[in-house]
Amino acid sequence: ELKVEQNPLFLSMQEGKNYTIYCNYSTTSDRLYWYRQDPGKSLESLFVLLSNGAVKQEGRLMASLDTKARLSTLHITAAVHDLSATYFCAVEDNDMRFGAGTRLTVKP
Amino acid sequence: DVKVTQSSRYLVKRTGEKVFLECVQDMDHENMFWYRQDPGLGLRLIYFSYDVKMKEKGDIPEGYSVSREKKERFSLILESASTNQTSMYLCASSFGTAMNTEAFFGQGTRLTVV
Numbered sequence: 594e595l596k597v598e599q600n601p602l603f604l605s606m607q608e609g610k611n612y613t614i615y616c617n618y619s620t621t622s623d624r625l626y627w628y629r630q631d632p633g634k635s636l637e638s639l640f641v642l643l644s645n646g647a648v649k650q651e652g653r654l655m656a657s658l659d660t661k662a663r664l665s666t667l668h669i670t671a672a673v674h675d676l677s678a679t680y681f682c683a684v685e686d687n688d689m690r691f692g693a694g695t696r697l698t699v700k701p
Numbered sequence: 702d703v704k705v706t707q708s709s710r711y712l713v714k715r716t717g718e719k720v721f722l723e724c725v726q727d728m729d730h731e732n733m734f735w736y737r738q739d740p741g742l743g744l745r746l747i748y749f750s751y752d753v754k755m756k757e758k759g760d761i762p763e764g765y766s767v768s769r770e771k772k773e774r775f776s777l778i779l780e781s782a783s784t785n786q787t788s789m790y791l792c793a794s795s796f797g798t799a800m801n802t803e804a805f806f807g808q809g810t811r812l813t814v815v
Contacts, residue, residue: 602741626803635791635806681743688759689734689795689804693743
């Protein structure tokens with residue numbers, strides 16, 4: 594059974610700081626996705642990673658995928674308040690399974 | 702724009718009622734999914750469908766059934782609603798065979814069973 598584990602589950606950061614969210618999974622899939630969810634809203638796609646070594650960047654967020662380690666990271670650079678949200682990773686292996694989510698709060 | 706539409710944003714139902722949650726997508730996606738989202742548990746897969754009339758159980762199918770009579774529509778049925786089915790329900794869809802199978806989500810249905 595595919596398991597997807599994210600950590601940390603809660604993250605409180607100061608503006609301007611850097612941090613990394615980790616997503617470990619238990620299968621050999623090479624398809625991994627990152628989503629953002631704002632309070633009361635649905636999930637919005639951030640990154641699609643489809644091969645080992647894939648790296649995608651958008652603004653202050655950068656996602657990478659290491660299929661050999663079964664690990665994806667979401668790195669936040671110089672955090673700003675607008676990045677406060679819950680971030681989910683999801684792994685595709687016949688179906689789509691999600692991690693528990695990381696609730697990020699960026700404080701001024 | 703991809704659109705995944707769930708029939709209701711909020712629902713309140715009584716224990717024992719049969720509840721239908723409807724989801725429609727307009728992108729000709731093969732795959733459709735139903736998840737429930739609960740605090741601290743992330744999204745848990747209830748059922749998914751990879752084609753019309755095809756369905757597969759996810760992690761937590763007990764107490765639920767699904768129907769996919771047309772490609773664009775995927776229904777989640779709570780046979781006899783119980784209070785532990787109070788949750789946020791999210792529908793998603795994606796292509797089935799293309800390299801990019803990124804899922805697109807509906808706005809969610811917050812169901813309360815009283």
